Amino acid sequence: MAFIKSENLxxxxxxxxxxKGLLGAINSLLxxxxxxxKAVDNISFSIEKGEMVxxxxxxxxxxxxxxxxxxxxxxxxxxxISIGGLSPYKNRKAVASKIGVVFGQRTQLWWDLPVIDTxxxxxxxxxxxxxxxxxxxxxxxELLEIHKFMNQPVRQLSLGQRMRADIAASMLHNPEMVFxxxxxxxxxxxxxxxxxxxxxxxxAEKGTTMLFTTxxxxxxxxxxxxxxxxxxxxxxxxGSIHEIKHRFGNYRIVEVEFQKEYKNLSFxxxxxxxxxxxxxxxxxxxxxxxxxNLINELTQKYEVQDITIQEPEIEQIIRDIYQGxxxxxxNVC
Numbered sequence: 101m102a103f104i105k106s107e108n109l110x111x112x113x114x115x116x117x118x119x120k121g122l123l124g125a126i127n128s129l130l131x132x133x134x135x136x137x138k139a140v141d142n143i144s145f146s147i148e149k150g151e152m153v154x155x156x157x158x159x160x161x162x163x164x165x166x167x168x169x170x171x172x173x174x175x176x177x178x179x180x181i182s183i184g185g186l187s188p189y190k191n192r193k194a195v196a197s198k199i200g201v202v203f204g205q206r207t208q209l210w211w212d213l214p215v216i217d218t219x220x221x222x223x224x225x226x227x228x229x230x231x232x233x234x235x236x237x238x239x240x241x242e243l244l245e246i247h248k249f250m251n252q253p254v255r256q257l258s259l260g261q262r263m264r265a266d267i268a269a270s271m272l273h274n275p276e277m278v279f280x281x282x283x284x285x286x287x288x289x290x291x292x293x294x295x296x297x298x299x300x301x302x303x304a305e306k307g308t309t310m311l312f313t314t315x316x317x318x319x320x321x322x323x324x325x326x327x328x329x330x331x332x333x334x335x336x337x338x339g340s341i342h343e344i345k346h347r348f349g350n351y352r353i354v355e356v357e358f359q360k361e362y363k364n365l366s367f368x369x370x371x372x373x374x375x376x377x378x379x380x381x382x383x384x385x386x387x388x389x390x391x392x393n394l395i396n397e398l399t400q401k402y403e404v405q406d407i408t409i410q411e412p413e414i415e416q417i418i419r420d421i422y423q424g425x426x427x428x429x430x431n432v433c
């Protein structure tokens with residue numbers, strides 16, 4: 101049985117329609133009109149125990165609404181949802197004890213208290229046994245190096261230190277499921293990598309199920325094997341990251357440095373996207389032209405000094421999907 105299960109999930113909002121002008125405002129006050137907005141429109145998915153899944157989409161796609169229903173904050177308009185066999189909104193306390201939440205832009209730490217005081221308070225709230233609490237605290241202190249600032253007030257911490265403390269706080273009670281919302285936002289490269297490695301370690305060590313909502317595709321690519329893309333309240337892709345790169349990353353960027361400048365270069369299936377003297381950058385559609393064939397043609401016909409090949413990043417593929425440059429529906433495309 102799947103640990104998380106969503107069946108035909110719908111969330112509707114009733115929005116007041118405001119009319120223009122003074123008379124329109126009075127009319128709207130006396131005889132209000134409403135329209136129905138579907139933030140989430142009949143989505144179904146399941147997540148197995150221990151999976152790490154990226155749940156992504158453009159702003160307003162329905163990500164946050166779905167996560168709020170998963171955590172029991174919002175009640176679905178229709179459909180069924182369960183976490184560990186429990187309904188999040190019908191069994192809020194029981195589900196809350198099973199989950200942890202990390203919000204990159206909001207902290208669950210008490211601002212004026214030392215970090216350790218927040219941890220002690222969470223120990224009391226979640227009724228964590230002394231032995232389990234000490235074991236987790238020691239592990240997190242070592243892996244995240246939070247012992248260096250454990251006795252500092254939260255307001256004195258850097259963003260990277262606060263994020264490490266927030267992640268530790270969300271996992272002190274050994275949750276079966278953790279929701280990550282922009283867990284590395286605003287952090288430098290080193291801090292991001294440290295947090296990603298810690299998340300992967302905890303998943304492997306404890307089998308914790310994890311769901312990521314983030315705009316940083318590196319977070320998804322470096323931690324998850326599966327990705328769900330939602331847009332306009334519906335799921336438009338649910339599959340592996342490898343599959344989406346294989347299906348939609350069928351182009352390569354080839355940067356060529358010639359020994360002299362060549363003009364009017366043209367090849368089938370190849371688009372010149374940048375020209376700077378004897379440096380040219382091509383986008384190669386591999387369904388029409390293999391990169392190896394292009395390289396053979398370039399080296400045989402022209403004086404080439406250097407060639408660099410770049411594979412498409414998952415971030416660019418997702419950006420193309422958001423902008424309508426990639427069609428995901430095989431029946432339509």
